[in-house]
Amino acid sequence: VNEVIDDITIHWHKTFLNFESWLPVNSHINGLSRNGKYIIIELDKSYLVIHLRMTGQIIIHNSNAFPDQHLRLSIKMKSGNYFNFYDARKFGRIYHVCDPEFVSKKVGIDALSDNLNFSRFYELLKSRKKKIKTFLMDQSIIAGIGNIYADESLFLSKIHPETLTDLISEKKAKMLYENIKTILKAAIKNMGTTISDYKTTGGGFGGFQNKLQVYGRKGLPCFSCGSEIQKIKLNGRGTHFCPSCQPENRS
DNA sequence: CTAATCACCTGAAGGC
DNA sequence: TGCCTTCAGGTGATTA
Numbered sequence: 614v615n616e617v618i619d620d621i622t623i624h625w626h627k628t629f630l631n632f633e634s635w636l637p638v639n640s641h642i643n644g645l646s647r648n649g650k651y652i653i654i655e656l657d658k659s660y661l662v663i664h665l666r667m668t669g670q671i672i673i674h675n676s677n678a679f680p681d682q683h684l685r686l687s688i689k690m691k692s693g694n695y696f697n698f699y700d701a702r703k704f705g706r707i708y709h710v711c712d713p714e715f716v717s718k719k720v721g722i723d724a725l726s727d728n729l730n731f732s733r734f735y736e737l738l739k740s741r742k743k744k745i746k747t748f749l750m751d752q753s754i755i756a757g758i759g760n761i762y763a764d765e766s767l768f769l770s771k772i773h774p775e776t777l778t779d780l781i782s783e784k785k786a787k788m789l790y791e792n793i794k795t796i797l798k799a800a801i802k803n804m805g806t807t808i809s810d811y812k813t814t815g816g817g818f819g820g821f822q823n824k825l826q827v828y829g830r831k832g833l834p835c836f837s838c839g840s841e842i843q844k845i846k847l848n849g850r851g852t853h854f855c856p857s858c859q860p861e862n863r864s
Numbered sequence: 865c866t867a868a869t870c871a872c873c874t875g876a877a878g879g880c
Numbered sequence: 881t882g883c884c885t886t887c888a889g890g891t892g893a894t895t896a
Contacts, residue, residue: 627872650890666890668874683874702873704890743866752891759889808889809876828889849869851888869895879885 617691628685631709649720649756662708668810669705720756734790746774761828766793768827773859827853
C-alpha cells in the first residue's frame with residue numbers, strides 16, 4: 614500500500630486479463646482486500662484482481678534480480694520495489710477491471726465474513742442437497758474454502774465428506790460452521806500451507822502444512838483414534854478422512 | 865438443476 | 881539411467 618506503479622511487464626500473456634484498454638501505470642496502490650480466494654489491489658481508478666490457483670506466487674523484491682523461468686508478470690514500483698507474480702503451471706490469473714463488484718459477482722459469501730453467521734450458513738446448507746464436501750468446495754455458495762481446508766474442517770467436525778447436506782443435523786452443522794472459521798483463521802495465522810509451491814510475499818514457506826490432521830496423510834494413523842487415514846476421489850479431487858472418526862451417514 | 869469429464873499447464877514422484 | 885503414468889492448494893466449459 615502507498616506504492617506507485619511505474620511499469621507492468623507481462624511475460625506470459627494468458628496470465629493477464631486486461632478488461633480495460635489501458636494499463637494502470639502511475640496509479641497509487643490505495644488498499645488491499647480479499648474476497649474468497651481473490652486478492653484485490655485497489656488502484657486510483659481500477660482494480661487488479663489476483664487468483665493464485667494451484668501454483669501462483671506473489672513475491673515482493675527490492676530489485677528485479679530474481680526473475681526465473683516461472684515469472685509471468687512483474688510490476689515495477691516508483692520506489693524501486695518489484696511485485697512479481699510467479700506461476701509454474703500458468704493457471705493463475707490477474708484481472709484488470711473497473712467494476713468494484715467484479716469478484717462479488719463471481720463468488721458467494723466469504724467464509725470469514727461477519728455476515729456469514731450460523732443461521733445464514735445453515736440456511737445455505739439446507740438450500741440444496743449435495744455431498745457436504747462438494748457444498749464446501751462450491752465457491753459460488755461460500756467462498757474461500759479449498760481442498761485442504763475442506764478436508765480439515767470435515768475431520769474436525771467428524772463428518773464424512775460424502776454425507777448429504779440434508780442429513781446433517783443442526784448440531785453437526787454448528788460444529789462445522791465453527792470449525793471452518795477456526796481452520797481458516799489458524800491457516801492465515803500460520804501464513805498459509807506450503808505443500809509444494811505456496812510462498813509468502815517475502816518468499817518464505819507457510820507453516821500450516823505442519824498442522825494438518827488428514828490432508829496428505831493417506832495410510833498414516835489418525836491423530837485422534839489411530840485408524841488409517843483413507844483417501845478417495847470426490848469430484849475429481851483427492852479427499853482425505855478418518856473412516857472411524859468420520860463414519861458414513863451419521864449425524 | 866446437478867454431476868461427471870475434460871481442458872488448461874508444468875514438474876515431481878513412482879512404477880517398471 | 882530412462883521412459884511412462886499419475887498426481888497436484890483450482891476453475892470453467894462442455895457433456896451427460
